[in-house]
Amino acid sequence: MHELMGDPNQRIRVDRExxxxxLAMSPEQRLATxxxxxxxxxxxxxxxKKRKSASGGSQRxx
Amino acid sequence: MPSRSESPQAADLSALLxxxxxxxxxxIVVGGLAAVIQGAPVTxxxxxxxxxxxxxxxxxxxxxxxxxxxxxxxxxxxxIEPTAEDLKAKGHLLVKTKYGPLDVxxxxxxxxxxxxxxxxxxxxxxxSYKVSVLxxxxxxxxxxxxxxxxxxxxxxxxxxTLKLIRDKSGxx
Numbered sequence: 001m002h003e004l005m006g007d008p009n010q011r012i013r014v015d016r017e018x019x020x021x022x023l024a025m026s027p028e029q030r031l032a033t034x035x036x037x038x039x040x041x042x043x044x045x046x047x048x049k050k051r052k053s054a055s056g057g058s059q060r061x062x
Numbered sequence: 063m064p065s066r067s068e069s070p071q072a073a074d075l076s077a078l079l080x081x082x083x084x085x086x087x088x089x090i091v092v093g094g095l096a097a098v099i100q101g102a103p104v105t106x107x108x109x110x111x112x113x114x115x116x117x118x119x120x121x122x123x124x125x126x127x128x129x130x131x132x133x134x135x136x137x138x139x140x141x142i143e144p145t146a147e148d149l150k151a152k153g154h155l156l157v158k159t160k161y162g163p164l165d166v167x168x169x170x171x172x173x174x175x176x177x178x179x180x181x182x183x184x185x186x187x188x189x190s191y192k193v194s195v196l197x198x199x200x201x202x203x204x205x206x207x208x209x210x211x212x213x214x215x216x217x218x219x220x221x222x223t224l225k226l227i228r229d230k231s232g233x234x
Contacts (some may be wrong), residue, residue, distance in 0.1 A: 013218075031079065
């Protein structure tokens with residue numbers, strides 16, 4: 001279970017476990033993690049754009 | 063002439079940072095990536111640096127920017143390459159490169175440039191290089207009054223990261 005810090009009424013909450021995970025990495029590993037996250041986000045964005053243009057902009061209801 | 067592909071290449075900020083080191087450019091990593099390097103679990107899409115504005119350093123940086131197909135990020139589609147004069151100016155130069163977006167800043171918040179910030183930087187080992195990174199304490203101090211929603215969102219993460227770093231070093 002992750003330990004979330006901060007006022008529960010605030011919208012921003014901090015995952016301390018995620019920070020500990022990041023702190024255990026070397027600076028090179030942290031940079032590589034950031035690069036991987038960018039690539040994953042780009043891929044998802046491109047897939048979404050592709051799907052949107054293929055379906056003529058129509059989306060399924062959530 | 064650099065080729066400008068329609069589909070942008072995926073960012074590789076590690077390669078961009080390594081290239082700056084290889085070119086022996088004097089700079090300080092600031093912004094989101096500086097926080098990432100120090101352990102803040104956020105994702106950032108560009109590399110922000112403050113460069114030393116000496117003639118020699120500007121020439122090295124200019125040459126490096128040319129070698130990585132840099133051009134200015136603009137709202138229109140015009141392709142304009144940065145000049146050495148741009149790097150001498152006291153402003154912000156926002157470029158696209160083949161490794162991803164790079165912001166070359168003469169100064170950051172409160173008008174601090176390289177000379178003021180170097181004392182508040184920490185050196186980290188990156189491959190076989192030493193890279194100066196603006197320390198998390200200073201990032202927090204500079205961003206505390208920011209109105210930028212991205213900064214407001216990241217501040218609690220930076221604060222908690224710094225707290226955990228201090229707890230860890232206190233317990234050792």
